[in-house]
Amino acid sequence: MEPIRILYVNGGLMNRGGIESYMMNYYRHFNHNKIQIDFIVHNAGGYGYYDEEIKNMGGQIFVLPQKSKHPLSYTSQLKAILERNDHKIIHTHMDAMGAWVLKTAKDCGIPIRIAHSHNTQHLTTNPFKLFFLEQARKNINRYATHRMACSNMAGQWLFGNQPFQIIRNAIELEKFQYNEDIRNQIRKKYNIENDFLIGHVGRFDMQKNHAFLLDVFAKVHKVVPNSKLMLVGDGHLKNEIKKKVHELHLENAVIFTGIRNDTNLFYNAFDLFVLPSLFEGLGIVAIEAEANGCNTFLSTSVPQEAIISQNVEHIPLNINQWVEKSIFLIKNYTTRVKRDFTPKILEYNINTESFKLENTYIDLFKSNSK
Numbered sequence: 001m002e003p004i005r006i007l008y009v010n011g012g013l014m015n016r017g018g019i020e021s022y023m024m025n026y027y028r029h030f031n032h033n034k035i036q037i038d039f040i041v042h043n044a045g046g047y048g049y050y051d052e053e054i055k056n057m058g059g060q061i062f063v064l065p066q067k068s069k070h071p072l073s074y075t076s077q078l079k080a081i082l083e084r085n086d087h088k089i090i091h092t093h094m095d096a097m098g099a100w101v102l103k104t105a106k107d108c109g110i111p112i113r114i115a116h117s118h119n120t121q122h123l124t125t126n127p128f129k130l131f132f133l134e135q136a137r138k139n140i141n142r143y144a145t146h147r148m149a150c151s152n153m154a155g156q157w158l159f160g161n162q163p164f165q166i167i168r169n170a171i172e173l174e175k176f177q178y179n180e181d182i183r184n185q186i187r188k189k190y191n192i193e194n195d196f197l198i199g200h201v202g203r204f205d206m207q208k209n210h211a212f213l214l215d216v217f218a219k220v221h222k223v224v225p226n227s228k229l230m231l232v233g234d235g236h237l238k239n240e241i242k243k244k245v246h247e248l249h250l251e252n253a254v255i256f257t258g259i260r261n262d263t264n265l266f267y268n269a270f271d272l273f274v275l276p277s278l279f280e281g282l283g284i285v286a287i288e289a290e291a292n293g294c295n296t297f298l299s300t301s302v303p304q305e306a307i308i309s310q311n312v313e314h315i316p317l318n319i320n321q322w323v324e325k326s327i328f329l330i331k332n333y334t335t336r337v338k339r340d341f342t343p344k345i346l347e348y349n350i351n352t353e354s355f356k357l358e359n360t361y362i363d364l365f366k367s368n369s370k
Contacts, residue, residue, distance in 0.1 A: 003036040004365050007087040009101050011094040013041050014048030014061070016259060017203060018284050019093050019118050022150070022169050024050055029354035032058060035361055040081065040101075042066055060085075067100065075104060082108040088365060091148075095119050095158060099136040102143035111368045115144035116167070117158035120151075120303070121279040123207065146364065151303040154281035165360070169284040170353035173345065175264045176291040178338045186269040190255055196227045196330050199270035199294075201263050201285045202277075204235030209276045209299070209317070211244060216276070216322040218248045224330050227253070232266050234259040267292035271336070272329060275302055276317060282306055287348050293339040295329060297322065308344035 008027075014020050027037045038060040041048060051061055062081045067074045082090075082105055090105045091114040092098030102113045122133045137158060141147075147164035149155030155164040187193065198217065202208040210231070217229045231241070231254065238256070245254045260266065263285075267273065273289035273296045280286075280302045289296050290309040297313045298306060307314060315321050347353075 003032060003034055004089065004361060005036045005038055005085070005087055006089045006091055006361060007038050007040060007082075007085070009040040009090065009092040009094060009098065011042055011097060013043050013046055014039060014050040014054065016049050016261070018169075018281075020048075020050060021284060022118070023093060024053070025171060025350050026354050026357055027054070027057065027059070029350050030358050035358050038062070038085070038087070040064060040078075067097075078104050079108060082110060088112055088368060089114065089361060092116060093118060096122065096133045096137035096140060099140040099143055102140070106143050112146065112364050113144050114146045114148055115140050115158070117147075117149040117154040117164070118281040119279065120153045120157045120281055120301075121207075123205075125206065150282040151305045153303040153305075167357060168348050168353050169282050169287060170348045170350040171284065171288055171291065172351075173291055173341060173349050176267065176288050178293045178336065179268050180336075180338070182265050183268040183336070186266060190230070190257075190269075192228055192230075192255075192269065194226065196224060196271050196333065197230055197269055198227065198272045198274055198326070199230045199232065199266060199289075200274050201232040201266065201288070202275070203233050204231075204237040204241055206237070207278055207280075208235075209278050210237065210241045212317060212319070213274060213276050214241065214244050214248060214250070214254075215319055216326065217254070218250060219319070219323045220326045220330075221250065221253055223327050227330065228255060229253060230255040230257065230266070230270070232257045232260055232263055264288065264292075267294055270294050271333060272297065272326065274322075275299065276322065277301055278317075280306070286312075287345075291341065291345050291348070293336065297325065308348065309342055 008023055036058055040062045042064050054061060064077055065074055089112040090110050092101050093116050095117055098115045105113050122130055141162050147159050148167045149164050150169050204210060221227050267289050273294040275283055275286050276299045278301055283302045283306045286298055286306040295311045297315055300314050300316050313325055
């Protein structure tokens, strides 16, 4: 029997990011004799970080132009993809923008149309784009036959009072278990030694709130000179953040690692992980940090579901509160040790969660085949 082919739709190329990591984590752990994933990506030309891995696992990649720049050719090319290929299930990972894809999928007769919410806010501040995104958000329930979300906040934001299924942002827990040797290797490599290391993992854009984090760290560093900040990731605001580091005279205290394919190792080096995001659907990096046993500070814009361990503070985006709590933690800090996974952390095991989603797809496919 041929595997069920499911069409995932991503908002950009399949580069490293939270939503892309979610899709790949599940794809890797599906039984490919039962489930196969193909991908629609947006951005004519160029290649995604995960493209070769997708192809090696048997997935196809279809590239569309950006809808905002080529609206007519976008729709015609999307229809051609949907009509040429025998996908009974389409699963969009574009938040509100999935509405336009699902509308076309409905017109093409695709029976199972899943919208997935990964956020609690639109990823732009452009008024023109916001207008169209809001129109899409208001229409998404009209075109989706099924709804999924990474948290209750994310589901309620996109789907309102319509029912939805929570699909956890699950990870390979074993990769994130604390390791003392790796901690020492990374700290030696970056010349951290006995400093107190605050760490952040995430792309440099507005949502992740790096400017706020630097303002907090500047005040902490004045009180605790042997503190350092490590920023893991890349993004379009990176140069702007580097400029701010220079203006704050923190060049010797802030470490930029660039983009990494081994971010799971870096949590070992942190004494405190911070996620001061302006909004998050869940915040998969928070799950990773907690699985590693890090002390963790999250902004209250990060959903409650992201708190799955005892070592977490949920703090409003107030600089003084972040500074006070950071200094208090540093002064009362105890040595990191390996901790057992809590029952809540075990709920984010990709091995069990991928099996559940795989069976959801199979059940949906079978119900449509009757």
